[in-house]
Amino acid sequence: MNKAGWKAILRALWRTSMIGALALVSAQAATMRIDTSKSPALKTWADSMQPIAAEWYPRLANLMSSIEDRPLLDVSIRINPDFKGIAAASGPYIDISTDWITRHPEESRGAVIHELVHVVQAYPPGHAGWLTEGIADYFRYAIYESLPLREFPRPEKPQGYLDSYKVSAGFLFWLETGPAPGIVRQLNTALRLGQYQEALFTERTGRELKDLWSDYLTALRPLPNLPQEPRIWRHAKGSFEYQASGTWTEFENGKPVWNFIEVARTPQSIEVLDKSRNVRLRLASTMVQLVSKTGGSTLYTGEWSTASSTKQPAN
Numbered sequence: 001m002n003k004a005g006w007k008a009i010l011r012a013l014w015r016t017s018m019i020g021a022l023a024l025v026s027a028q029a030a031t032m033r034i035d036t037s038k039s040p041a042l043k044t045w046a047d048s049m050q051p052i053a054a055e056w057y058p059r060l061a062n063l064m065s066s067i068e069d070r071p072l073l074d075v076s077i078r079i080n081p082d083f084k085g086i087a088a089a090s091g092p093y094i095d096i097s098t099d100w101i102t103r104h105p106e107e108s109r110g111a112v113i114h115e116l117v118h119v120v121q122a123y124p125p126g127h128a129g130w131l132t133e134g135i136a137d138y139f140r141y142a143i144y145e146s147l148p149l150r151e152f153p154r155p156e157k158p159q160g161y162l163d164s165y166k167v168s169a170g171f172l173f174w175l176e177t178g179p180a181p182g183i184v185r186q187l188n189t190a191l192r193l194g195q196y197q198e199a200l201f202t203e204r205t206g207r208e209l210k211d212l213w214s215d216y217l218t219a220l221r222p223l224p225n226l227p228q229e230p231r232i233w234r235h236a237k238g239s240f241e242y243q244a245s246g247t248w249t250e251f252e253n254g255k256p257v258w259n260f261i262e263v264a265r266t267p268q269s270i271e272v273l274d275k276s277r278n279v280r281l282r283l284a285s286t287m288v289q290l291v292s293k294t295g296g297s298t299l300y301t302g303e304w305s306t307a308s309s310t311k312q313p314a315n
């Protein structure tokens, strides 16, 4: 064999070893396939969905990761004309209805994100289904679709979080924004390990789950505007009263106990500060909240009222 022949062989060997190395690299990354063989009319939709799913699957896995996590799976999304329902995940397989995509091409992308969360979750069966669906919709709506907190549905009833899906998602989103940052990842880890207990909410916030739900409703309920001249805020055991010096005094059982200076005012609330204790409170119709760096928690429920000596303010 001549010199050029050897060179060609060496070049071929080098190329095959490079192909081998590349194959090894791609074998480590999960693949994302969308099967349109039974629904060829949706190939355009699938071609535009594939890069979104391929990008979001590892991102969701990172957002939900815990130290015990296994490598990502190769995911197959089957566009299925025989599928009853909208979409479902089982292991690394997602089925999504051909008819649903045809009728809701944009919403279907969010539905795929929801199912990809289920692929990552892989919870053992039998644990708090409202959280399984709530976490999936939290990532779909709050993270993927960037829906603002106020646009999540909030049914005015006790334990409304049990409504699951988008309702539970909004509740989790609210917990993340202040009362319990990081709780979604923590819940996900507990659920995956089969160790979830409702007490986790209490450990994180000092409040029971059912009370957190009513805190959420209260926090998001639009507040009535302040009276024209807010002077007294009353609750069952005491009051906050405006003093001639421009400060606020907290009374308990008719006796002055703490003094506050006013630090901020919005059309709905007044914030007052007790510098000596570093206690900052928000006075608003229906509640007084303790204001902290991570949000507000309700201390009292009550109302603005007028002193007997003053006229009812025109509101």
Ligand SMILES: [Zn+2]
Pocket (backbone or CB within 6 Å): 114, 118, 132, 133, 136
């Ligand atoms: Zn689901």
